[in-house]
Each structure stands twice: as C-alpha cells, then as structure tokens.
Amino acid sequence: MPKSPADNVIALYREHAAAFEKNRNQAFIERTWLNQFLDLLPGSRLDVLDIGCGSGAPMARYLIQNGCGVTGVDTSLPLLARARESFPEQRWIAADMRQMPVVGPFHGLLAWHSFFHLSPEDQRPMFATFRRLAAPGAVLMFTSGTRLGEVICQFEGKPLYHGSLDTSEYQELLSANGLAVVRHVEGDATCGGATVWLAKWIGEGCFRARLDT
Template identity: 85%
Template sequence: MSKSPADNVISLYREHAAAFEKNRNHEFIERTWLNRFLELLPGSRSDVLDIGCGNGAPMARYLIQNGCRVTGVDTSLPLLARARASLPQQRWIAADMRQMPVTGPFHGLLAWHSFFHLSPEDQRPMFATFRRLAAQGAVLMFTSGTRLGEAIGQFEGKPLYHGSLDTREYQELLSASGFTVVRHVDNDATCGGATVWLAKWDGGGRFGARSDT
C-alpha cells in the first residue's frame, strides 16, 4: 500500500532540507506575531519549546536574541544539524511531535507552520500534549487552517500535506485544555495569509477569545 501525503511529510523535509532553507521567506514577516508571543512570556529568560523548529531560522534565532532559552524539536536531521551548528547553546532534539520526548514545563510553546502538517486525527490529541508541557501562565502559538479538512500543496514537485480542524473545534480544544485565546486571526494578510492562534494557559478552561476573523 502506498503512503498517503500525510505520511510523506517527514521524508520530504529530510530529503529537501537545502531547498527548504533556500525557499524560506527571508522577509521575516512573522516578527509581529513573535513580538506578541514574547510580550506574554513571564520573563526575559523564558524556556520555549519550538515544535517543528527546522534549522532554527528565523523563529528560534529571534527568540534567542530576545533572551529565550530554546528547545527545538524536529524530524529533519539535516535541518537540526544546521540549527546545532548556528545556535549551539540551545537544545535540538530529533523527534516526532506526536511522541514528544521532552517533559517541560515550558513558558512558551510554538508550533509555527508545523502543527498543520498533522492530520485532523493527529492534531486533536496534541492539545493534551500542549497542556502537559505548559508551565503556569504558558503561552501557546500555532498556525492552522480555517475549516475541517485536508489540503495538498507542492514542495520540490511532490505533494505536501496540510490538515485542519474548524475554528470552533480549535476553540473547544484550547478551552478544554485550559488555554484562553488571546488573539486569533484568519488568513492574516500581513503574515503571508497565515491563520494564527495565540493563547495563554490559565488552567481555567474558559473562553476569552479576541478573534479577528
């Protein structure tokens, strides 16, 4: 039986690490969202888990420049090797986010353009993982789609899988895990059309979302 596109995401990023680095948007359009993330962290020496960290640029590097201690998790060994070479003082771990080997707790959890490569079925249990890894008051930021379903893009001429839940289910899963949504924007035109969730763990499980959809 042939693999589905969802099963091929890991091998794509392993085989085409150089192409990923070359094609990565170098304008750093994510800076505004990272600044919002940083503003919610409890202090200047916060521990942040970068889930799907790639080569550490530009996201992890910016967090480090702003005083964070970063633990990066990714399945692409070539990209992790680049992260270790350029940012050797941080922790870089080869692992699948669905079997997270770290224990935390972390003050910040970041899954930027990585979480949405999981199928809807694999995304749902990740919220329990976010909760397990979160310190009191932890900040969570991730990107997603806007509707339940799957979409197939292209990377180096091969299908690249994306999955999504719908907005209501993301809200419900965040709330059930004790995260309050601080900001949510669908298809942010200032950030390459990304749909972004920024939430803070308070243990209460209540809604408090500001949604700019």
C-alpha cells in the same frame, strides 16, 4: 499499499532540507506575532519549545536574540544539524511531535507552520500534550487552517500535506485544556496569509477570545 501524503511529510523535509531552508529564509514576516508571543511570556526565565523548529532561522533565532532559551524539536536531521551549528548553546532534538520526548515545563510553546502538517486525527490529542508541557501561565502560538479537512500543496514537485480542524473545534480544544485565546487572525495578510492562534493558559475550562477577521 502506497503511503498517503500525510505519511510523506517527514521524508520530504529530510530529502529537501536545503530547498526548504533557502525558501524559508527569504523573508521574516512573523516578527509582529513573535513580539506579541514574547510580551505574553511569564516570569524572567523564558524557556520556549519550538515544535517543528527546522534550522532555527528565523523564528528560534529571534527568540534567542530576545533572551529565550530554546528547545527545538524536528524530524529533519539535516535542518537540525544546521540549527546545532548556528546555535550550539540551545537544545535541538530529533523527534516526531506526536511522541514528544521532552518533559518541560516551558513558558512558551510555538508550532509555526508545523502543527498543520498533522492529520485532524493527530492534531486533536496534541492539545493535551501542549498542556502537559506548559508551565503555569505559559503561552501557545500555532498556525492552522480554518475548516475541517485536508489540503495538498506542492513542494519540490511532490505533494505536501496539510490538515485542519474547524475553527470552532480549535476553540473548544483550547478551552478544554485551560487556554484563553488572546488573539486569532484568519488569513493574516501581513503574514503571508497565515491563520494564527495566540493563547495563554489561565486554568481549566476557561475561555476568552478576541477574533480579528
């Protein structure tokens, strides 16, 4: 039976790592969001888990420059090799985020343009994984879609899968896992149209949100 586009995401980023890295590094439009993420991190020792870290540029690089220790997880061996070459003092792990091998705790968890490559069925249990890996008061930032469903784009002439839950379900999952939404923007025009969630752990069953739409 042929694989679905969701099953081919890992192979695409391995096969076309050079093309991804070239396209990814053309601009750094995420700085404002990363600054907000950094401002919320608790404590003086800032350990961040970068989920879907790629080559480490530009996201992990900026975190490192701002005093964070980074553990990066990705399935693309060529991109991880570049990360290790560029930032040898950090920790880079080849793994699928759905079987996270690290134990934490981390002060920050970042899943920028990576989490949304999972199917809706695979996204739901990830929030419990995020909670397991988080230190008290930790911060989570990720990008998503806005409606339950799947979208297939093109990358190097091949289908590239994206999955999403409804906005309301993301809110419910965050709240159920003790996260308060600090900021949520749908289709941020200043950040390439990304839909971004920035949340902080405050305890079980709590929820507070500021929506910028």
